[in-house]
Amino acid sequence: MQLLWKRALKDRFKYVRRPIEDDEQVLRNKCKFGHRRGQTRKCSFAENKPDNVQVQKDEEPVCLEGSAMDVHIKWLKEEYLKTQRNWKEVDNRMNVTIEMRRKMISDKAPLKDILRLFPFLRCPYQLFREFQLLTHMDIYKKTVEILEIYSENILSLYAVRNNPINVMLQENLKRHTEEDVLKYMKMTAACLLLPDVFGDDSSLFAAVNEEVKAVTPVLEVKNPFHVNSCEFALYVEREELAQLDDCTMALAALVAAFRVFDIPCPKRIHRTLNFLESLVFEVRSPASLLTQVKREVEAPDYANI
16 A cells, blocks of 8 residues: 555656655654755755755755745845845845845855845945944944044154055145045045055955956945946955945945954954944044054064064
8 A cells, every 4th residue: 555655656746856855743743854865955944944054066056945044035136136125124034034144144155146046135225224234333333433533643644645546646636625525535635545554455455447366355446436437346255245335335345344244354454443443343433543542553563684
């Protein structure tokens, strides 16, 4: 009788190409006892536990077809292609899938796989929101405050007086009289000069009017002081991740990218990013940090001599 039942079931699905999906209990047992036949690292997505996700380097990340997680990911991928997006629902589904993203990122899944499943991380708003979910800090708001407080002080430092960015700024300031335009230009210059203030490698921070060469998160900036034609973009692994509106958004996106994608900060840029993160997370007061900036510029770095 049992053999006849199996034969009947086999005949019933003989011409159905799509494999029969196991129910939740079967999947749990297969994962528990290491069953892998006919599966490619499929874990208990049916239990809605994203931290069980494993991604192979050379394969498309696998989600169990029909699972709740797969439904969310499919919806996000389809919604990303639309011109009019339901941002409230995007936020909700990004919340639901955050554990899966964090597991993939902590397991060092390829960035292209993460972005294929979660394309909204290419949107600055979602990048900032992800940063806030992780840190409970509004990175964009804090970046605005940083540039507004420090721009004039940075531009007045002797170390940047003859810097090409500062020279370019001074030339363009003469062409404008509008207060808001002047303020924007100064904030842009201060942003781009930060690595030079700390003696860091500016090529790991921003590529100004040149090709991006860094693999780690870096900004591409074109025509920084041309109000109507300036362009800002965030690059990761030499691929454009996001287009950005201005220097404030660009700086916030750069800081957020290191934290969101768990990318180690290169030593040749760590003092600049440490300065920014200290302000974002309010580790020290602005006054003490301004003193630190001046000390970094005035004191020789004996460790590198």
